Amino acid sequence: MALNRRSFLKAAGLTTLAGLGGHAAMELLAPGALDAAQPAKIGAFPEALIGKRWAMVIDSTKFTSMRLSQKCIDACHTAHNVPNIPGKQEVKWLWTDSFQRVFPDQRNEFLPVDIKHQPFLVLCNHCDNPPCVRVCPTGATFRREDGIVMMDMHRCIGCRYCMVGCPYGARSFNFRDPRPFIANINHRYTTRMMGVVEKCTFCEDRLARGLMPVCVEASEGALIFGDLGNQDSKVRKILRERFSLRRYPSLGTEPHVFYLI
Amino acid sequence: MLEKALQGNKAYWGWIATLLAFIGVGFGCYMYQLNQGLAITGLSRDVSWGLYIGQLTYMVGIAASAVMLVLPYYLHNYKAFGKLVIFGEFLAVSAVVVCLLFVIVDLGQPQRLLNVILHPTPSSVLFWDMVVLNGYLFLNIIIGWSVLHAVKKGVPPANWLKFLIYLSIPWAVSIHTVTAFLYAGLPGRYFWLDSLLAASFLASAFAAGPSLLLLILFVVRRVANLEIPKEAIQTMAKIITYAWTINVFMVGLKIFTIYYSQHPGKMLGFDYLYFGYEDYTQMVPWMWNFVFLALVALALLIHPGTRNNQTTLTIALVMVFVAGWIDKGLALVIGGFVPNPFKVYTEYWPTIPEVFITIGVYAIGLLILTILYKVALSVQEEST
Numbered sequence A: 001m002a003l004n005r006r007s008f009l010k011a012a013g014l015t016t017l018a019g020l021g022g023h024a025a026m027e028l029l030a031p032g033a034l035d036a037a038q039p040a041k042i043g044a045f046p047e048a049l050i051g052k053r054w055a056m057v058i059d060s061t062k063f064t065s066m067r068l069s070q071k072c073i074d075a076c077h078t079a080h081n082v083p084n085i086p087g088k089q090e091v092k093w094l095w096t097d098s099f100q101r102v103f104p105d106q107r108n109e110f111l112p113v114d115i116k117h118q119p120f121l122v123l124c125n126h127c128d129n130p131p132c133v134r135v136c137p138t139g140a141t142f143r144r145e146d147g148i149v150m151m152d153m154h155r156c157i158g159c160r161y162c163m164v165g166c167p168y169g170a171r172s173f174n175f176r177d178p179r180p181f182i183a184n185i186n187h188r189y190t191t192r193m194m195g196v197v198e199k200c201t202f203c204e205d206r207l208a209r210g211l212m213p214v215c216v217e218a219s220e221g222a223l224i225f226g227d228l229g230n231q232d233s234k235v236r237k238i239l240r241e242r243f244s245l246r247r248y249p250s251l252g253t254e255p256h257v258f259y260l261i
Numbered sequence B: 001m002l003e004k005a006l007q008g009n010k011a012y013w014g015w016i017a018t019l020l021a022f023i024g025v026g027f028g029c030y031m032y033q034l035n036q037g038l039a040i041t042g043l044s045r046d047v048s049w050g051l052y053i054g055q056l057t058y059m060v061g062i063a064a065s066a067v068m069l070v071l072p073y074y075l076h077n078y079k080a081f082g083k084l085v086i087f088g089e090f091l092a093v094s095a096v097v098v099c100l101l102f103v104i105v106d107l108g109q110p111q112r113l114l115n116v117i118l119h120p121t122p123s124s125v126l127f128w129d130m131v132v133l134n135g136y137l138f139l140n141i142i143i144g145w146s147v148l149h150a151v152k153k154g155v156p157p158a159n160w161l162k163f164l165i166y167l168s169i170p171w172a173v174s175i176h177t178v179t180a181f182l183y184a185g186l187p188g189r190y191f192w193l194d195s196l197l198a199a200s201f202l203a204s205a206f207a208a209g210p211s212l213l214l215l216i217l218f219v220v221r222r223v224a225n226l227e228i229p230k231e232a233i234q235t236m237a238k239i240i241t242y243a244w245t246i247n248v249f250m251v252g253l254k255i256f257t258i259y260y261s262q263h264p265g266k267m268l269g270f271d272y273l274y275f276g277y278e279d280y281t282q283m284v285p286w287m288w289n290f291v292f293l294a295l296v297a298l299a300l301l302i303h304p305g306t307r308n309n310q311t312t313l314t315i316a317l318v319m320v321f322v323a324g325w326i327d328k329g330l331a332l333v334i335g336g337f338v339p340n341p342f343k344v345y346t347e348y349w350p351t352i353p354e355v356f357i358t359i360g361v362y363a364i365g366l367l368i369l370t371i372l373y374k375v376a377l378s379v380q381e382e383s384t
Helices: A005-029 A066-079 A113-117 A131-135 A161-165 A214-218 A234-241 B002-006 B010-036 B051-064 B067-075 B085-106 B125-153 B159-184 B197-223 B230-261 B264-275 B284-302 B310-337 B352-383
Strands: A054-059 A095-097 A120-122 A141-143 A149-151 A223-227 A257-260
Touching (some): A054 A234, A066 A095, A066 A120, A131 A161, B002 B352, B010 B352, B051 B085, B051 B159, B051 B197, B051 B310, B051 B352, B067 B230, B085 B125, B085 B352, B125 B352, B159 B197, B197 B230, B197 B352, B230 B284, B284 B310
Parallel strands (some): A054 A257
């Protein structure tokens, strides 16, 4: 017998109810079972590092010369296939600049000489209130719940509004095809195409595999990375004990890279 | 009605051919840009927007200024603008098309353009700019075309059109306001971080737009059969005078706030533009030309003798249009980027292919304008 109208509606209604109420039923029968299986965690490696609020502390007292900075930069740029393009259309994820440019709020001509001439590492600040995310017209750049400001290079239309929005100059645009400018391609990481914006990702792919960011590993302990959401984390401990600066805090972006001075 | 654009004399076709030639060159350069990337432009990591986005900004103002004809005619029943309103609306159509094309040529991945619609992001002003610009384009196409159709048939325009016409008035204001919001809401970009920005955008647009329209109409009067009532010219000149006065006043307001407060972030952009910084002085001559043109135009417009004289008025209109272009098409974008938020000076100047692409886009706008004006003129001629 063919399904008549009445029984079809009954079946459809029941199915819908099950769909809507399924979650509630599961909660009743096996509390927490669904939460434990949230999509973000399903695909993660068991060894994945999971944080509430990732942050980086840069111990600038250990970066007195260019040697260590350059080591971190090279490690980062090699691992992430960052092209080496000379000139004003360059691409960079991690680089150095002078105190006055890194902290434009702290203008002071009577700085100690060593601080004045010291290179400070700079990277994306993974802001809590990121202007780049606010202005992106496609959601190609977005903020994860753990604080990492991410890029979807496949969605980016290359309007460069995020570069206009970022007050830290943390973003680079691929004005040309970057691939010919990569000396040794790391085949375990993607390369980018022409016409999209890129920047530091706090090595989210490494965190997912239980590894620290590549610059932190290369830093001989001068870069500290961890979870601000955890009271006992190394970053929380060190920020409790030592004085730190952030870049341009007056702009209200809430940057999450801290500099020990 | 469109077939009327296919009938014209030699000069008409010569003009069309010239525009097509420029479009061809611009298209060729755009193919080069598509192939090589925006590396062929003068843009950089520090100056990520340039000539294209400057033109977008200026042309949004030109498009919005149609409201300076629509509002007196439809809200105040000001009859002298009767025959001219359609030309304002069609100028708006061409200007908005030019704006949208400038967005497209500026994109690094233009084939992903529809991501703006597929992944709508209301927090982004660029998303809203897309919404209001497209809305304004359709409003003006529908209004202009329907009104013209009614003229052709010798009947009054349909009643439902009134609603769209009234809607187009605040909509015109919205397109330039939203375009100003692209700039005015960015922390750290002090040159733009100014609640006055949208208001001064509108003031300069309501001067530069009608100036351009009048200049175009003067040309049309020469090459075609168009009568512009003297009263209409004088009223438009007065509108331009008021708008330009307000614009110059607002420039003064900004200068006071910036220099009296001595706010370093606010001063850097202005200092760079008007006085240069060390060797970075390429904008200085442009800015003092802007000051000169703005003030002389103001004097010519305010004095009734020069305002009512065809020759001096024409000079003033050209000055307003050029000054407006320097201010918004060039200085606005460059001044916002140089120096960058941590005081690094990276200058920008457009490259030759960038300029040809820009000219090509403008040529497309002029082609659309020519066709629409040809249709409107033919219809108006037949109906009288």
